[in-house]
Amino acid sequence: MAELCQPAAMQAIAAKLDIKVTIGKLPSEEQPGPFLEGGTRFTPARGDLPAYCQVTGSFVTNPATGKTANFLATLPISWNRKYLQLGCGGHCGTFAVSDAASPTITITNQGKPGDSIRKGYASFATDEGHAGFTQGKWAIKGPGEISQDYLDDYLYRSQKVLAMMGKEFTTAFYAKASGTAQKIAYSYFCGCSGGGRDALVAAAYFPEAFDGIVSGSPYANLANLAFLTTGASLATVRSPDAGLPASLVAQINPLVMAKCDAVDGVKDGLIQNPMACDFRPEKDLPRCADNKPGPSCFTQAQIESVSTVLTAATDKEGRVVQPGYSVSELQNSLMLPPANAGTAIPGPIQAIRQPVPPTAWRYSETPSSASSLTAMIQSSRPHRYFRLALVAPGRYRFPGNRTGNGSGQGECSATHGYRRYSEERRKTHQEQSQDDPVGEPERSPSYPIHVRQLLQKSCEDVRRI
Structure with a gap:
């Protein structure tokens, strides 16, 4: 694998894919990285963590305009024949929560650093078409004008295209490594917060791409x-x-x-x-x-x-x-x-x-x-943006036909981490609010209920844990 995990070898694999892929180092705005020289890095086995190869680069999301998004792939030496697509976080532009080797923030989309590598998952993630977590200028094309290409990538397109590219890349890589043709046994999508929104988008609009989808605490209504x-x-x-x-x-x-x-x-x-x-x-x-x-x-x-x-x-x-x-x-x-x-x-x-x-x-x-x-x-002015912002709860259709309804052979599970709020406590709060100068806050435990109603449009199994 060490010999295969080189820029030239990876670009040779990428050149044969149906979607145009360029291997290379992530832009400096993609903090905290990983910044791989040439776009590849081989990490030898250490302790209970097996050897793995990481690859970064870009892939074309819109052939008509040439729009691209960046990706990060983590490929363990011992593959379990399963594909794992990791959702992003917040408004993306980063791999902080989707670096399987060392996520800066460990949340429910992948567990602890190295867990998916130990279990043999080939994982892919994207920055959703823009670089930089804390700025939003990427969405503006000019004064009073929205960049539709960038918004489409962020809201749905980059994840949809990545599902196709990532799986093709995975089988091509392991076929090259083993010398025999390879197939993926199961494909999964897992994300939390902004990645939870990504998961709902997948469940609502391209569920056939995955055998299982997990949406954790989804940031569901932008x-x-x-x-x-x-x-x-x-x-x-x-x-x-x-x-x-x-x-x-x-x-x-x-x-x-x-x-x-x-x-x-x-x-x-x-x-x-x-x-x-x-x-x-x-x-x-x-x-x-x-x-x-x-x-x-x-x-x-x-x-x-x-x-x-x-x-x-x-x-x-x-x-x-x-x-x-x-x-x-x-x-x-x-x-x-x-x-x-x-x-x-x-x-x-x-x-x-x-x-x-x-x-x-x-x-x-x-x-x-x-x-x-x-x-x-x-x-x-922002009408198009707000229509697309409703895609997560399944309330607006993407351009083109919806390819599935989320009720096929796969399973979709959405979670939100609050215990049930009792009606007695709610009544107590309502009584106490009579003297509240600001007004009774509609606080977050109602949010899981609010989200649940939206999720049921795209994810049949909604769990409260």
Whole structure:
């Protein structure tokens, strides 16, 4: 395998594929890599980890325009004749969660580093047609103009084409290595969060490509989440005392844990059921005397900013379009954007907003109450983007015919990690909300229910674990 895992040898294999593939090093924006000189790297066996070959490069996703996406392949020396396609994370542009050898972030799409290699899976992943996790300019072609080629790759096309290219590459590689023709016994897709969305897309629109699909905690509705995250960022800049410096954000989670860590019966630094945590910023955050900002207290405006993160985004009729975040996420400063109007909006939030041309957003006059922030989008400009953003829950068809309905021989499983929220607790929250100045937050345990209704359109087996 060491001799085969060389740029020239890999390019020779790629040259015979039906889809054009170029072996090469990933662009520097693809942090954290892997950056393989020439596009290949052979890693000898060590400990219980068998030898494997990694390959990077690009493949053509749209022959008509020449549009490409980058890929990462991890090919173990002992192949189990199974193909594993790993979903991306967030808005992609990275292999942080899909590097089978050493993922920077270990989430449910592949287990611990090296697990899939030990078990013999040939795995493939893509950056979905753009490089860079925290920026969204790739989606803009020009002033007020969306780059449809890039959006198509991100929303569905790159994963669909990769399923074809990856399987053909896998059999060609192992045929060359063994000297005999090879076939794939089973093909799987597994992803979490943004990769969970990728999995739902596969289940809804090209299920025949896989024998099994696992969608973990899917980031299922891009359009609606844009309203929630943008509202949170606007809340923190609506007045000089509404911003939350990182030092103040860091003080929130200890307060949440002190109140709720033991609610599940075990004090272990984990909140098993966030909805059982009755943490309310209006009551539980220390208030500043005379409402003047301080290093260890919160102004009324800052408290409202925190509440905004926990509160659902609603449409003009008051219907929930995106449930708020969980109290267990408040330790993440990315959930509480900039400290003042001079601070740039965090990259992940920019990545959500930027695919919609800035001129398409309209904000109401900044209100004194964070719960009254209003944003509207002119549907004529980002209409195509928002239609495609609904592909994950199976609510919009891709260009061309849908190739399957997800009810064939394969199995699709979707998971969301919250325990069931009792009706009694919900009633208690509703009663307590009568004196809530911001309004009863539609918090994240309703999100699995919200997602479940969407998932059943594309994934028959929806599990809560």
